[in-house]
Amino acid sequence: MAVSSPDSPQEYIRHHLHNLQIGEGFWTLNIDSLFFSILLGVIFLFIFHRVARRATSGVPGKLQCAVELIFGFVDSTVKDMFSGQNKLIAPLALTVFMWVFLMNLMDLIPVDFLPYAAQQAGIPYLRVVPTADVSITMSMSLGVFLLIIIYTFKYKGVKGFIKEYTLHPFNHWAFAPINFVLEMVSLLAKPISLGLRLFGNMYAGELIFILIAALIPWWSQWILSLPWAIFHILIITLQAFIFMVLTIVYLSMASATEDH
Template sequence: MSVSSPASPQAYIKHHLENLQVGSGFWTFNLDSLFFSIVLGVIFLWIFHRVAKKATSGVPSKLQCAVEMLFEFVNNTVKDMFTGQNKLIAPLALTVFTWVFLMNLMDLIPVDFLPYAAQYLGLSHLRVVPSADVSITMSMSLGVFILIIIYSIKYKGISGFIKEYTLHPFNHWAFAPINLILELVSLLAKPVSLGLRLFGNMYAGELIFILIAALLPWWSQWVLSLPWAIFHILIITLQAFIFMVLTIVYLAMASATEDH
C-alpha cells in the first residue's frame, strides 16, 4: 500500500528516498535516521545488559547462547588482527558490528509499513534504514578517524606521529612535503571509503526494495522481494562485518610502533 498514493512510480521512489528533516543547509538534520539509530543503539545496550545480568554457568538461554557466540566471534577476530593490548578494541568492535547490523536489518522491513504508520502521526516522510543515510555512515567513519589520530599519537607520540607523515615513504627530509601529501591522502581515504562503502551497499539494497514496490502490483511483489530479502540477509551481515574489520585494521595500523 502506498503511503501517499503518488501519481507515478517516479514520485513514489522520490518520496521514499526523502528523509524527515529539520533545519537548512549544512545544519540540516535527518530526524528519522537519528531516531532509528539511537533507538537501535539503546536496544543493543538493553539486550546485552539484560543478558549480562541474567547470565548463568548452568544451562544458558537461547539469547545468552547467541550473545556468547557473537562475543566469542568478535573477540577472536580482534585477537587475530590487533596485536597490541587495549581494553577498548574488543568492546568497540562488538558495538560497531552489532549496531551496524541492527541498522542494516531495518532494510528487511516492508518499505511502506513504518512510513504508512507514521502518516497517522502527521509525518510526511520517514526513512527507516539509518545506514542508507550517508550522514550516518560518514559520522560513524568520522568517529573511527578521530580514534585513528588518537591511537597514533598515543602509541607513537607527537614526534612519531609527525615522522610517520613526513618521512614515509621517502625517508629524507627533502621529501617531507611530498610525503605529507601522500600520507594525508591515504589517511583521509580511510574514513571516506569506510563510510561510503556501507552507505553505497545499503542505499542500493533499499532502492531495490523500493523499485519492486513501485513497479509491481502488491499481490506479486513477493516473487522478487522474498528472494532479494533472503540474499540481502547476507549483505547486511557482510557489511557490518566489513565495517568492524576495517575499524580494527585501521586502529591496529595506527597503534603499530615497529617502524618507530
C-alpha cells in the same frame, strides 16, 4: 499498500528517499535517521546488558547462547587483527558490529509498513534505514578517523606522529613534503571509503526494495522481494563485518610502534 497513493512510480520513489528533516543548509538534520540509529543503539545496549546481568554458568538460554556466539566471534577477530594491548578495542568492535548490523537489518522491513503508519500519525516522510543515509555512515567513519588520530598520538607520541606522516613511504627528510601529501591522501581516504562503502551498499539495497514495491502490484511483490531479502541478509551481515574489521585494522595500524 503504497504511501499516500502516489501518482507515478517516480513520485513514489522520490517520497521514499526523502528524509524527515529540520533545519536548513549545512545544519539540516535527518530526524528519522537519528531517531532509528539512537533507538537501535539503545536496544543493543539493553539486550546485551540484560544478558550479561542474567548470564548463568549452566545450560544457557537461546538469547544468551546467541550473545555468547557473537561475543566469541568478535573477540577472536580482534585477537587475530589487533596486535597491541588495549581494553577498548574488543568492546568497540562489538558495538560497531552490532550497531551497524541492527541498522542494516531495518532494510528487511517492508518499505511501506513504517512510512504508512507514520503518515497516519501526521508524519509526511520517514526513512527507516539509518545506514542508507550518508550523513549517518560518514558520521560513524568520522568517529573512526578521530580514533585513528588519538591512537597514533597515544602509542607514538608527537615525534612518532610527525614521523608517521613525513617519513613514509620515502624514509628521508628531503622527501618530507611529498610523504606528507601522500600520507594525508591515504589518511583521508580511510574514513571516506569506510563511510561511502557502507552507504552505497545499503542505499542500493533500499532502492531495489523500493523499485520492486513501486513497479509491481502489491499482491505479487513477494515474488521478487522475498528472494532479494534472503540474499540481502548476507549483504547486511557482510557490511557490518567489513565496517568492524576495517575499524580494527585502522586502529591496529595507528597503534603499531615499529621503528621509523
